[in-house]
Amino acid sequence: MSVVARLEEEALRPEQELAALIEQATGDGAVVSFAGIARPASEGGEAVYRLALEAHPTLTLQSLEDIAVGAAARFDISHVRVVHRCGDVDAGEPIVFAGAAALHRRAAFEAADYLMDRLKTEAVFWKREIGESGSEWIEPTEADYADRERWS
């Protein structure tokens, strides 16, 4: 079992994270990964140039670790990997990578789903969209919180 949780200040490369996870997954039969990308438009359809992700000096990494460890404890998986950007992320660039390796696919799918539902609502970041209409704080939607509740 390995648990990786990392805060990335520079460019996040999902293909490298996936390759590292596959390399670790010796003997496993499934690797499932998710990459989140900064959208180029707001919910209202206005152009977004970049996301600004503010992190807490200690609680942000702690929250990533807590979520990754939660997945490892809950599902029958062998490896879990969570990498999250902080700072400015241009539209079209990756923000988050979440992946899990397991003997069988179901546990890996569920773990990746669980990781993202918790990351959306519990990872300690404060997120702003910066675009043509200025700067706007983005918080989880009620649907995001409902998705999180599925795992309670």
Place this chain on the structure above:
Amino acid sequence: MRVLFYGRLAETIGPELEIDAPTGCSVAELRDRIVAEHPQAEQPLRSRRALACVGDALVRDTYVLRTADRLEFLPPVSGG
């Protein structure tokens, strides 16, 4: 007492305030005081999703603050 703010709270109030909290003051009472002085921060400060921390641990509204505590108010968080 040092009180730190993040996200939209830091934008509205500033990243840090030094507040003379009376002995026995709770988190809820301190929040009321900050709202009274910064009414524009009322919504994010009173959000049911906002968190209060002392020493990197979550604290409830009833937590009684000590002078040496460093209180942090975290508006709703969002990753992904």
